[in-house]
Amino acid sequence: MTAPTAEPFVHPALFYRGEEEYVAGTVPFVREGLEAGEPVAVAVPGPQLDVLRAALGDAAADVRLVDMTQAGRNPARIIPRVLRVFADSHPKKRVRIIGEPIWPDRTGLEYPACAQHEALINYAFEGRDATILCPYDAEGLSEQALTDAYATHPVVISGGRQRSSPSYAPEHVVERYNQPLTTPAGAEGRAFGADELPMARYFVVEQAKRFGLSGVRLEDLALVAAELTTNSVVHGGGAGTVHMWAEGGQVVCEVRDQGRLKDPLAGRRPSPPAQPGGRGLLLVNYLTDLVRVHTGPDGTVIRCYVDR
Known part of the structure; x- marks a missing residue:
């Protein structure tokens, strides 16, 4: 498996520090999509959903809002049940989605599945007319999560600046977290x-x-x-x-x-x-x-x- 080409699919990671940077990096993204006539969905954890709903005001009514802590409880169902179901419901339009599948309260048990999910988005949407922006809490997440974000996203936005990732290699992340699973000794x-x-x-x-x-x-x-x-x-x-x-x-x-x-x-x-x-x-x-x-x-x- 080799890294897919980016176009026409666009998959940037947004590194944010605090609510102000979160709003500055996400709300214009949503408004630009609405102004361009693109269907827009936002799937982020509940507290962040409240922040964006308030910041968008009346425009929030035109956005598909999803609490990722519920819909994305299992990272393996985010692609089919959150991202693809929205994109597939608008087959003739470019869609714009904010998806935040990794947040500080995710456990170490969950994280490998989250990282693989972020890598596999690139294959699931290869050739699709879609932009999926993935916010990362640069203050609350581990250094490993931020390092993996560079490998799973071809573009990274940080401090208001956008650049190509120097370490984009989603196939490596899929393999790295294909970790052996040892059955506990006391399991029936x-x-x-x-x-x-x-x-x-x-x-x-x-x-x-x-x-x-x-x-x-x-x-x-x-x-x-x-x-x-x-x-x-x-x-x-x-x-x-x-x-x-x-x-x-x-x-x-x-x-x-x-x-x-x-x-x-x-x-x-x-x-x-x-x-x-x-x-x-x-x-x-x-x-x-x-x-x-x-x-x-x-x-x-x-x-x-x-x-x-």
Whole structure:
């Protein structure tokens, strides 16, 4: 995988320090889009959304406003469920989007998925008439997050000045955060093949209940387990193992098999309505609060986190 060309897609990172710089870097971007007749969406954390709503005044009514802490809780669903759904609803127009998927309260567990998301935007929108501006809190985020922003964005705006990134290499970020995932020693596990699929799903549900999951969230995880275990049988060598454990306030379901994910955008492309199948990983991303993936010559691990 090589870095995509930038045009006609434009993907700048905005480094801001404080509310004044945030407003100065985002509000003109929105107003310019509206004046040009471009559909505009803003997907940022709730507090920042309030700031922009107030700064835009009446113009906010013409902007699609999205709380990223909810819509982007799982970074793997931001491309299909936030960015692409907006762009695809305006197929004949250039769209303008502000997307802030990384904020200081993101955990170290979430960050690798966030960095990969920012890298994969460049491939998901290659050739599209779109501009996606990604704000970065230069005071609140780690040095690593800012360094990665240079690698995932071809253009960086800082202090009111715009320049080409000297280290743009999104493919390196995708690979760097393709980190091995070690199953905890105390996790309960089951091996499965085609004949054991019902047993594997029953195991997931019973373990999830034991860890306090119930209601719709339990139903979501049951569906996720069904998709992942079926994928292992169909695409992952005919068998796999599933492990379950509790971690903080989350229930974790992990499926391992001998397959290899060759498409880094698997599960991040909206499926055409007429297409039969092909929605398994997309559904997994929609229904969970975090998905971590490691794939390589020895197989694939998909680890899903669901809030209790």
